[in-house]
Amino acid sequence: MSVQVPSNGKVALITGVTGQDGAYLSELLLSQGYVVHGIKRRSSSFNTGRIEHIYQDPHEGDARFILHYGDMTDSTNLIRVVQQCQPDEIYNLAAQSHVQVSFETPEYTANADAIGALRLLEAIRILGLEKKTRFYQASTSELYGLVQEVPQSETTPFYPRSPYAAAKLYAYWIVVNYREAYGMHASNGILFNHESPLRGETFVTRKITRAVAAISHGKQQKLYLGNLDAKRDWGHAREYVRGMWLILQQETADDYVLATGETTEVRKFVEWAFEDVGLHLEWRGSGVDEKGYDKASGRCLVEVDPRYFRPTEVDLLIGNPKKAHEKLGWTHETSVRDLCREMVQEDLKVMQTATVMKEA
Ligand code: NDP
Numbered sequence: 001m002s003v004q005v006p007s008n009g010k011v012a013l014i015t016g017v018t019g020q021d022g023a024y025l026s027e028l029l030l031s032q033g034y035v036v037h038g039i040k041r042r043s044s045s046f047n048t049g050r051i052e053h054i055y056q057d058p059h060e061g062d063a064r065f066i067l068h069y070g071d072m073t074d075s076t077n078l079i080r081v082v083q084q085c086q087p088d089e090i091y092n093l094a095a096q097s098h099v100q101v102s103f104e105t106p107e108y109t110a111n112a113d114a115i116g117a118l119r120l121l122e123a124i125r126i127l128g129l130e131k132k133t134r135f136y137q138a139s140t141s142e143l144y145g146l147v148q149e150v151p152q153s154e155t156t157p158f159y160p161r162s163p164y165a166a167a168k169l170y171a172y173w174i175v176v177n178y179r180e181a182y183g184m185h186a187s188n189g190i191l192f193n194h195e196s197p198l199r200g201e202t203f204v205t206r207k208i209t210r211a212v213a214a215i216s217h218g219k220q221q222k223l224y225l226g227n228l229d230a231k232r233d234w235g236h237a238r239e240y241v242r243g244m245w246l247i248l249q250q251e252t253a254d255d256y257v258l259a260t261g262e263t264t265e266v267r268k269f270v271e272w273a274f275e276d277v278g279l280h281l282e283w284r285g286s287g288v289d290e291k292g293y294d295k296a297s298g299r300c301l302v303e304v305d306p307r308y309f310r311p312t313e314v315d316l317l318i319g320n321p322k323k324a325h326e327k328l329g330w331t332h333e334t335s336v337r338d339l340c341r342e343m344v345q346e347d348l349k350v351m352q353t354a355t356v357m358k359e360a
């Protein structure tokens with residue numbers, strides 16, 4: 001793909017290139033003619049599944065997609081990679097991004113998610129790239145945490161509710177500070193939840209759609225979930241990475257909310273996903289005793305497991321993307337209902353392929 005697109009002469013560096021957003025952003029930037037450098041972590045097993053289709057053999061001289069080993073906790077590595085790439089744009093997407101896991105690994109999460117952002121900003125300064133390199137920080141609607149107002153916008157006060165959100169709060173403010181202190185083109189995208197068939201398997205939407213595909217193929221009996229009452233503003237990741245790019249194309253750096261403006265209960269997403277394979281749920285009980293039954297067969301398909309409850313929860317997220325509409329011309333396109341359908345369909349395909357392979 002990228003080889004056929006003429007170069008636009010720009011170089012981008014993406015941290016977290018192997019993640020959901022890193023994969024979609026790499027595709028977007030390559031299709032626009034960027035040379036894309038990505039930082040990936042050393043892992044004992046392959047972690048490049050999401051970017052395999054755009055991987056280019058470094059032995060081919062004109063490769064436009066170049067991977068470097070690295071880690072957000074290693075400033076020497078970050079300085080060296082930034083020095084080698086001399087990027088026009090850095091997208092800082094790398095993070096320990098799982099909210100519940102951040103309660104188990106709070107110090108590591110702070111190191112990677114908070115100090116990691118600082119390390120990259122300092123790399124830009126140490127190398128004297130303040131005027132050349134634009135910086136995007138993957139900020140999050142988790143910053144809003146305990147509900148202060150709805151819908152949440154760029155001016156809504158923050159109240160983080162997890163070690164992850166507290167770490168991202170530091171990253172948000174250090175970006176604002178470096179912009180004001182050193183005149184850097186550094187921006188925050190405050191992105192509400194965005195999902196896709198590439199979503200990590202332990203985030204709730206993908207956990208649901210994978211389980212529904214497995215249950216419909218007779219490979220799994222039941223889906224265990226935590227808080228079904230939580231409400232999220234879910235959009236499609238492919239559309240959100242375009243928003244990231246637009247943020248860095250603005251003459252002046254600034255902070256923007258990207259969201260759909262609609263919110264949906266986890267419970268509703270579960271119902272839709274089962275509907276997409278012809279199963280219709282009815283709920284019985286409440287709280288930890290709530291269960292979802294297939295109306296036709298009476299089989300219990302969903303059960304609440306308190307192990308998935310978080311010590312502190314974010315109950316309601318609904319974003320106001322007005323500023324992004326007006327200043328960036330950005331808007332979401334895919335409804336959450338269609339997003340759910342797409343994810344179920346893709347997980348059904350994955351399940352079918354796995355079944356065929358196993359039989360073969
Ligand atoms: P993923 O969890 O899918 O990807 C995270 C990426 O960061 C992976 O490539 C991961 O590598 C990498 N990573 C993790 N720790 C380190 C580290 N110490 N050093 C280097 N790389 C590391 O997240 P998403 O793509 O969904 O999200 C991208 C960013 O946007 C994250 O910062 C997230 O917090 C933020 N965000 C996400 C939202 C969403 O709804 N998706 C909403 C708002 C913000 P590996 O593949 O090896 O694990």
Ligand code: GDR
Pocket residue numbers: 097098099100139140141142191192193194202203204205207224225226227228230231232266308309310313314
């Ligand atoms: P979130 O996403 O915490 O919003 O963070 P996640 O999908 O993990 O949870 C959403 C809501 O669903 C509830 N929930 C469950 N969650 C998980 N993971 N597993 C379950 O079994 C389950 N049952 C119910 C959660 O309690 C929560 O209320 C995501 C991440 O991508 C962050 O990196 C990002 O910053 C925010 O979105 C915006």
